[in-house]
Amino acid sequence: MLFDDPVYASRLLTLLTLSFHIIYATIGVGVPLMIMIAQWIGIKKNDNHYILMARRWAKGFVVTVAVGVVTGTIIGLQLSLLWPRFMELAGNIIALPLFMEVFAFFFEAIFLGIYLYTWDRFDNPKKHFLLLIPVALGAGMSAFFITIVNSFMNSPGGFDIVNGQLLNANPLAAMFTASMPTKVSHVLATAYMTVAFMLAAIAAFKLIKGSNHEYHKKALYMTMKVGLVFAIAAALIGDLSGKYLAEYQPEKLAAAEWHFETEEGAPLLMYGVLDENQEVKYALRIPFALSILAHGNPTSEVIGLNEFPVEEQPPLVIHYFFDTMVTIGGFMVLLSLVYWIGIRRAWPFVKANWYRWLIVLGGPLSFLAIEAGWWMAEVGRQPWILRGIMTVDQAATTSEYVGHMFILFAGLYLVLGIGTVVVIRRIFKNDPVEKELEKMQGGDPS
Amino acid sequence: MSLEILGMSVLWLFLFGYVIVGSIDYGAGFFNAHSIITGKQHILSNIIQRYLSPVWEVTNVFFVFFFVGIVGFFPQSAYYFGTILLIPGSIGLILLAIRGSYYAFESYGTKGHRGYAFMYGASGLLIPASLSIVLTISEGGFVSIIDGNPVLDYAALFTSPLTWSIVVLSIAAVLYISAVFLTWYANKTGDEKATGLMRKYAIGWSIPLIITASGIIYELSFHNEEHFSRIMDLWWMFALSFVLWIGTVWLLWKRKNYGIAFGLLVGQFALAFFAYGISHYPYLLYPHLTIYEGFTNRAMAISLVIAFILGMALLLPSLYLLMKLFLFDKDYVQGNNNKEE
Numbered sequence: 001m002l003f004d005d006p007v008y009a010s011r012l013l014t015l016l017t018l019s020f021h022i023i024y025a026t027i028g029v030g031v032p033l034m035i036m037i038a039q040w041i042g043i044k045k046n047d048n049h050y051i052l053m054a055r056r057w058a059k060g061f062v063v064t065v066a067v068g069v070v071t072g073t074i075i076g077l078q079l080s081l082l083w084p085r086f087m088e089l090a091g092n093i094i095a096l097p098l099f100m101e102v103f104a105f106f107f108e109a110i111f112l113g114i115y116l117y118t119w120d121r122f123d124n125p126k127k128h129f130l131l132l133i134p135v136a137l138g139a140g141m142s143a144f145f146i147t148i149v150n151s152f153m154n155s156p157g158g159f160d161i162v163n164g165q166l167l168n169a170n171p172l173a174a175m176f177t178a179s180m181p182t183k184v185s186h187v188l189a190t191a192y193m194t195v196a197f198m199l200a201a202i203a204a205f206k207l208i209k210g211s212n213h214e215y216h217k218k219a220l221y222m223t224m225k226v227g228l229v230f231a232i233a234a235a236l237i238g239d240l241s242g243k244y245l246a247e248y249q250p251e252k253l254a255a256a257e258w259h260f261e262t263e264e265g266a267p268l269l270m271y272g273v274l275d276e277n278q279e280v281k282y283a284l285r286i287p288f289a290l291s292i293l294a295h296g297n298p299t300s301e302v303i304g305l306n307e308f309p310v311e312e313q314p315p316l317v318i319h320y321f322f323d324t325m326v327t328i329g330g331f332m333v334l335l336s337l338v339y340w341i342g343i344r345r346a347w348p349f350v351k352a353n354w355y356r357w358l359i360v361l362g363g364p365l366s367f368l369a370i371e372a373g374w375w376m377a378e379v380g381r382q383p384w385i386l387r388g389i390m391t392v393d394q395a396a397t398t399s400e401y402v403g404h405m406f407i408l409f410a411g412l413y414l415v416l417g418i419g420t421v422v423v424i425r426r427i428f429k430n431d432p433v434e435k436e437l438e439k440m441q442g443g444d445p446s
Numbered sequence: 447m448s449l450e451i452l453g454m455s456v457l458w459l460f461l462f463g464y465v466i467v468g469s470i471d472y473g474a475g476f477f478n479a480h481s482i483i484t485g486k487q488h489i490l491s492n493i494i495q496r497y498l499s500p501v502w503e504v505t506n507v508f509f510v511f512f513f514v515g516i517v518g519f520f521p522q523s524a525y526y527f528g529t530i531l532l533i534p535g536s537i538g539l540i541l542l543a544i545r546g547s548y549y550a551f552e553s554y555g556t557k558g559h560r561g562y563a564f565m566y567g568a569s570g571l572l573i574p575a576s577l578s579i580v581l582t583i584s585e586g587g588f589v590s591i592i593d594g595n596p597v598l599d600y601a602a603l604f605t606s607p608l609t610w611s612i613v614v615l616s617i618a619a620v621l622y623i624s625a626v627f628l629t630w631y632a633n634k635t636g637d638e639k640a641t642g643l644m645r646k647y648a649i650g651w652s653i654p655l656i657i658t659a660s661g662i663i664y665e666l667s668f669h670n671e672e673h674f675s676r677i678m679d680l681w682w683m684f685a686l687s688f689v690l691w692i693g694t695v696w697l698l699w700k701r702k703n704y705g706i707a708f709g710l711l712v713g714q715f716a717l718a719f720f721a722y723g724i725s726h727y728p729y730l731l732y733p734h735l736t737i738y739e740g741f742t743n744r745a746m747a748i749s750l751v752i753a754f755i756l757g758m759a760l761l762l763p764s765l766y767l768l769m770k771l772f773l774f775d776k777d778y779v780q781g782n783n784n785k786e787e
Binding site for chain 1: 501503504506507509510511513514515517518519520521522524525526527528529530531532533535536539540542543544546547548549550551595742743745746749750753754757760761764765767768771772778
């Protein structure tokens with residue numbers, strides 16, 4: 001199958017590349033903001049701990065950026081290699097944000113290079129801080145533009161098709177499509193949230209492992225607070241995304257919710273399994289919740305999956321992705337909220353090891369939620385590559401050997417993944433916080 | 447100037463930028479590995495690392511810019527080249543990935559690992575070779591349309607002398623450009639040993655460069671006659687390029703004005719590169735695709751040009767700042783970490 005069918009192999013290879021790339025892309029979008037916040041607090045409070053935080057995060061960040069850049073280059077070129085017919089059509093309408101993404105990336109690359117190699121070259125730390133603004137801005141803008149391209153695939157617009165001919169292309173209208181606002185804001189919020197919880201997990205782990213250093217406590221409190229803010233934002237935007245789906249892509253919402261019959265006052269199904277007769281078992285039914293999610297009104301009508309022709313129905317597996325994403329999101333809001341209140345009210349259990357283990361778990365869980373969210377969004381628009389216009393088998397390459405390339409790239413990602421972990425561990429193992437603080441001028445080795 | 451030609455000129459300019467900065471990068475990796483193997487690491491590694499560290503990511507963007515731009519301005523090229531290039535493109539990508547990541551892995555993690563350094567150096571020669579395949583394919587003769595889809599004839603491609611000449615040219619050009627640049631850079635750092643070594647490499651690679659370049663023009667005379675005759679129309683550009691090449695070698699020989707030598711080198715490659723590009727006009731993929739057939743719609747073309755101008759307004763000052771801090775900053779190139787205001 002993998003070696004015979006270029007369409008299937010192309011889908012799998014794209015899935016593999018993107019699933020790997022978004023780990024690094026998420027870090028790439030989120031970490032600059034966190035560095036910026038830490039360095040700003042450090043300058044404001046004149047607290048070397050925060051400056052060191054920025055510095056150490058930046059050190060690890062370089063390694064992930066390297067892998068993010070190369071996997072980003074790979075997916076950029078793979079789009080044309082695996083989906084030539086799609087790129088030919090899309091190039092006519094959606095090339096503008098793709099082009100602008102490269103500029104944002106360029107901008108970020110230049111200032112990141114400067115930032116990383118000028119730690120000791122400015123007497124005034126504020127000047128060095130200013131370099132971070134274009135880095136964080138460039139990172140956010142790349143995510144912004146590339147998500148616009150993806151939104152276009154979900155809700156194409158800005159052109160007309162007359163007798164199979166593409167007419168009246170409007171590049172700006174193609175950028176501002178129906179799914180764009182919710183998608184872009186959800187992607188940004190979840191990236192910031194995930195990175196904050198990733199850094200919180202590291203700090204919590206250090207505290208569990210016996211280091212009782214003030215540095216880690218400050219890092220944990222700060223990242224959990226930032227994580228909380230973005231987790232709440234992500235949840236609110238997620239609700240808006242549900243309303244968008246109900247309006248513009250009802251088949252995706254219906255498949256994600258196993259909502260087969262159109263009905264009013266629709267219940268939301270959480271968890272459960274589907275048996276061979278398409279009967280839902282063991283699910284948790286929350287009455288009226290789907291109508292609220294879809295239209296903000298408990299009695300409103302929600303379109304069911306049976307309204308759509310079978311060949312246009314998305315795979316029902318996306319229900320599990322939806323559950324994973326929402327459950328983790330809810331868990332992280334709760335975890336960070338309790339932690340935040342707990343620290344302020346001096347509840348002892350938030351400093352207990354079992355609670356810190358939960359925070360450690362929150363890091364990888366957030367990444368899992370990112371993956372699940374993308375799988376739901378992407379698998380959920382099957383069979384379309386451009387919803388309502390072009391299916392994936394019309395778009396895929398006719399070239400053989402895609403299956404072989406899959407094996408090749410899988411090997412590459414394995415090496416890159418292991419390499420990242422090994423290198424980052426080595427960087428920080430040889431240079432613990434205590435040692436670096438002593439090195440820093442005027443440091444306070446408490 | 448029509449939008450088609452404007453678009454192609456912009457892309458060609460960026461490809462040229464990539465050829466120069468990419469060559470410096472790839473060649474530096476090779477010389478670095480070479481110096482480790484021959485035990486001369488102490489002479490070269492410092493200057494190579496000092497230059498490459500802040501700019502490797504920027505180098506990569508030039509490449510991304512080109513392939514995103516060509517899909518934007520010439521969407522049909524995504525269909526033709528995308529379908530044909532699955533294997534060479536994937537191999538090039540994997541090499542780029544090994545290079546980009548090992549760069550970070552090596553310089554931030556395991557300093558001085560011989561195996562990494564070797565792969566890093568080898569990829570510096572293999573990437574230009576795998577990317578230059580596109581130039582060969584675009585000359586025509588290797589792609590046929592079967593059932594309405596383009597198919598690449600690998601046997602013909604790999605047995606053609608043209609393919610191998612272009613591969614050799616790309617490798618020679620990479621090493622020559624890189625050596626001349628590093629001679630200049632080493633000289634600025636005041637490191638006489640490194641300057642002397644790089645100067646030797648630069649002069650050594652100048653000969654194979656000019657031989658293969660002339661050889662390719664000769665081979666084109668029977669591979670693609672139409673292209674050959676267009677090249678002959680532009681003979682004066684190639685002749686001027688040759689004169690600049692002599693100038694660079696002369697200055698290197700005389701051990702003076704390395705900065706001007708590098709400037710002449712850029713001029714030499716710019717002339718040859720643009721003369722080659724102009725003579726290829728109007729074909730993107732001979733004879734299947736011209737820049738007029740493959741061009742995007744007017745609205746998109748105009749918005750891309752506007753985005754390009756705005757983007758450049760942002761980028762040029764930033765690039766200037768980068769160069770000022772890392773290329774023309776005396777303290778930095780000499781390795782002093784003195785604070786400055």
